[in-house]
Structure formats: C-alpha cells, structure tokens
Amino acid sequence: AQSVAQPEDQVNVAEGNPLTVKCTYSVSGNPYLFWYVQYPNRGLQFLLKYITGDNLVKGSYGFEAEFNKSQTSFHLKKPSALVSDSALYFCAVRDEAGTYKYIFGTGTRLKVLA
Amino acid sequence: NAGVTQTPKFQVLKTGQSMTLQCAQDMNHNSMYWYRQDPGMGLRLIYYSASEGTTDKGEVPNGYNVSRLNKREFSLRLESAAPSQTSVYFCASGKNTEAFFGQGTRLTVV
Numbered sequence: 001a002q003s004v005a006q007p008e009d010q011v012n013v014a015e016g017n018p019l020t021v022k023c024t025y026s027v028s029g030n031p032y033l034f035w036y037v038q039y040p041n042r043g044l045q046f047l048l049k050y051i052t053g054d055n056l057v058k059g060s061y062g063f064e065a066e067f068n069k070s071q072t073s074f075h076l077k078k079p080s081a082l083v084s085d086s087a088l089y090f091c092a093v094r095d096e097a098g099t100y101k102y103i104f105g106t107g108t109r110l111k112v113l114a
Numbered sequence: 115n116a117g118v119t120q121t122p123k124f125q126v127l128k129t130g131q132s133m134t135l136q137c138a139q140d141m142n143h144n145s146m147y148w149y150r151q152d153p154g155m156g157l158r159l160i161y162y163s164a165s166e167g168t169t170d171k172g173e174v175p176n177g178y179n180v181s182r183l184n185k186r187e188f189s190l191r192l193e194s195a196a197p198s199q200t201s202v203y204f205c206a207s208g209k210n211t212e213a214f215f216g217q218g219t220r221l222t223v224v
Contacts (some may be wrong), residue, residue: 009154032211043118043204043215044157051211090156092213100145100164101172102206102213106156 002027004093006105013081014113021076021108023091032094033074034102035065037087044090050074061085081112116140120205120216127195127223135190135219137205145208146188148172148180150201151218157204163188195223 003026013019025031032051036044048059055067065076076089091105121136139146144165149157149172159172163182177199179191188207192199200223205216 006156034212036215041218043217044206046212046214049211100208101159101162102147102208103159103173104149104157106154 002093002101002103004091004103004105006089006091006108008108009106010109010111012111012113015083016080019076019078019081019085019110019112021089021091021110023074023076023105024072025074025091025093026072027093031074033065033067034092034094035059035063035074035076036090036092036104038090038107039087047076047089081110083112083114086110086112118205118207118214118216120203120219122219123217124220125222127192127221129195129197129223131195132191132193133195134192135203135205135221136187137189137216138187139205139207139214140186141207141209141214142185143207143209143214144185145213146182147206147208147213148178148188148190149204149206150174151204152201160190160203195221197223199223 005024034049035047050057050067058064088107090107092102118139147162148160158174161180163169166185181189203219206213
C-alpha cells in the first residue's frame with residue numbers, strides 16, 4: 001500500500017535561511033512524488049513533481065526537491081526562505097503502476113520568521 | 115480558466131440531514147477525487163473515479179456515496195450527516211502526473 005510520512009508538524013526558519021521540509025514514502029512500484037502548498041482558507045496549489053529523470057527537481061517560487069531512492073525520501077528545499085513562504089506543505093505519492101490514487105502526508109506547517 | 119469548481123463553499127447541516135457536494139472540472143481530465151481535510155490528519159481520500167463510469171473507495175468511504183455523472187462532474191453525497199463528518203472537503207481532478215484542486219467546501223454538522 002502507498003503511504004507518505006511527514007515527520008515534522010511544524011518547521012520554523014528565519015527569513016533568508018535555507019529551509020527543508022521532510023518527506024518519506026512507501027510505494028510498491030516506481031513512485032510519482034509531489035509537493036503541494038496550502039495558504040489559509042485556500043485549496044492546494046501544485047509546487048513540483050518527480051516522475052523520472054534528474055533526482056533534483058525544480059518547481060514554483062524557488063522551491064526544489066531531491067528524490068533519494070535508497071532513503072525513500074523526497075525532501076522539499078529552498079535556499080533562502082521568505083516570510084511569504086509561511087504555509088502548510090503537503091507531500092503526496094502516486095503509484096506509477098496503475099491506481100490513480102494520490103496519497104497525502106499529514107502536512108508540515110512552515111513558519112518563516114522575520 | 116475555471117479549473118475545478120466546488121459548490122457550495124460553506125454549509126451547516128443538522129445531524130441526520132443529507133446533502134450533495136458538487137464538483138466540476140473543465141480540464142478534460144479522466145480522474146477525479148474527493149478528499150477530506152482534518153487538523154493533524156492531512157488529506158484523506160474518500161472516493162475516486164479513474165474514468166467516467168467508474169468509482170472506487172479510498173481510505174475513508176464510510177458514510178459517503180459518489181456519482182460520476184459525466185466526465186466533468188463528480189458529486190459527493192452524505193445521506194445522513196454526522197458530527198464526525200465536520201471537515202473541509204476538497205475535490206480534485208488529475209491527469210497521470212498532477213492533480214488540481216478546488217477551493218474546498220467547509221462543512222459543519224451540528
């Protein structure tokens with residue numbers, strides 16, 4: 001069965017510092033991996049995805065994520081955090097093999113401090 | 115470009131009442147989904163439809179039914195609402211490599 005774990009409920013980082021939001025996954029076949037962001041009272045917005053190819057994926061708003069197959073991880077990163085990055089971040093996985101289910105983690109609240 | 119549209123945005127129900135949440139997408143996607151979002155639990159899949167004419171249970175289907183009316187529309191029905199169904203409900207549609215979300219329906223069951 002597919003599953004996603006986001007081990008941190010909240011991450012605090014000072015503005016201008018690098019940030020990392022962690023995600024590990026479990027899936028039977030090759031994974032499709034995603035990061036979404038949710039601002040208050042809004043739906044989820046797509047940030048980036050890993051399907052195949054280069055392990056470092058670049059996405060919207062300066063975010064990137066690194067796929068590590070041996071550690072089954074897909075951590076979200078940004079070199080320099082902005083206060084406006086403060087939001088709820090969700091990691092998701094979809095099994096390449098056939099089901100069309102996107103399974104989400106429990107979310108990590110990122111707080112960037114001025 | 116509307117994307118995924120959900121109605122209503124807000125709803126208050128009394129225990130035992132029924133209602134249908136509507137969702138429509140204009141991106142010609144085959145797959146559609148219903149999730150609920152609860153604090154500390156992330157998004158949990160209620161039902162999904164891989165294509166027109168098919169529906170499948172997700173993680174938390176009890177108390178819900180769905181209808182894939184056509185390729186555009188995927189509705190979620192609560193036959194007898196319970197306080198445990200108080201949540202924010204999100205509809206999504208997807209292609210193989212990305213899902214797109216509506217703005218959500220905030221449902222309160224009292």
